[in-house]
Amino acid sequence: MKRIDAEFDARDGVACFNRMYLRVTELVAASLAENYFADGAFIERMDVIFAGLYLRNVEAAKAGNPVNAAWRPLVDLRDDRRILSIQYALAGMNAHINHDLALSVILTCKERRTTPDTSPVHADYLKVNELLARVEAEVRAEFEPELVRLATADAESITHILSTFSIEAARDASWLSVQLLWPQRDIPFTYDRACAGIAETTGMVGRLLLTPVPLSAS
Template identity: 40%
Template sequence: MTSAEEILPQPERALPRTVDRVVARMREIGAALPPRDGVAVFNQVYLSVTEEVGRRLTTGYFQDPGLAEELDVRFAGRYLAAVDAAAAGRRPPACWRPLFTARAHPAVRPLQFALAGINAHIGHDLALALVDTCRAREAEPAALEGDFDRVGDLLTLLEERIREELMPGPDLLDVADPLTHLVGSWSLERARDAAWAAFRGLWGLRGLPDLAEEFAERLDASVGLIGRFLLTPLD
């Protein structure tokens, strides 16, 4: 059987620069992996979010569609870079390592894979993508806040759908399932708030690169710790 490293996109490929290209990459990754693979589970979740963002770029949903697209592409690029690093045998950021390590574990459930990927991406990558976008656009954080909240609203709706689709049933037994207690300890809304706070902290430290780097490294490690908790084998 072909290994995950062999079937994922090659790391030499440049990262996408439009939402449409991001969607194409995610579809390619999803088509190449077994559905039960932990990365494939998260990839499908993230693909549906990115497709929705792409649809809303032309509907007036975002205050600044160009800025929103750049943020979305830079954000997605950090996930795709982690995929490429794993495919090349390199270590991805600490926040992503639990997912790539546990991706084939038979006692980790699909909902855990989905939430661990969301945790890594929101908890670590989002703050850095916001900083990158502000620097590239020579913008202040306030310019991104409105569309940041709009994307957050889409993510919240998606999280509810994920929990409904991937949480095991029947409902009467959910309260006794350890998964219910595990995922109930993590909140997308709190993760979003923490990401914005981390972004403001990094932006405030932009003139102190050594401190900013240390801050980012500690953020990466702490988000990775949460990811290991979310991927606790339950069966």
């Protein structure tokens, strides 16, 4: 993620999300060192798998290959200068949480021979919400000067778009996806179709978050 931060233009849509996600990763790492989680080994492994799902799409985009439907809006619109940095950051979190997070829980549970309902998987999952809430607040504050420079009507339009997304709500929805996917994990046909449906729905939300708002004349 640090390499991506150094390599991409600061206004690149993926780079805007990457800066936010790097902060999340640093907070999780610090919390692991402080024994914040009941099962630190599980969270550490899940964090690696989680990051890998994101990085896989970054590499696919660099190679000119198709990316997952959840990530497609961010990749397709990454160079649109009518879209604000905060829109890119939250659209990336939408893709990563509403799609990738559920898969990372499933994959980690399978690898460690446990289940999402086994303690303390869900309790530790909820603890991450507190870290994400901190980062979301930091990011919104960081990008607030962008909104201040806009005309009142423009700022209201963009604020309305951004208010449709909440990290906490996204994580709640992702856990519901875990509950949906877990019983289907060993039935490839239904599991793959369910994953595809989640990806498409997540992509639709991402497309909404990245709605360009024509700015009024100064």
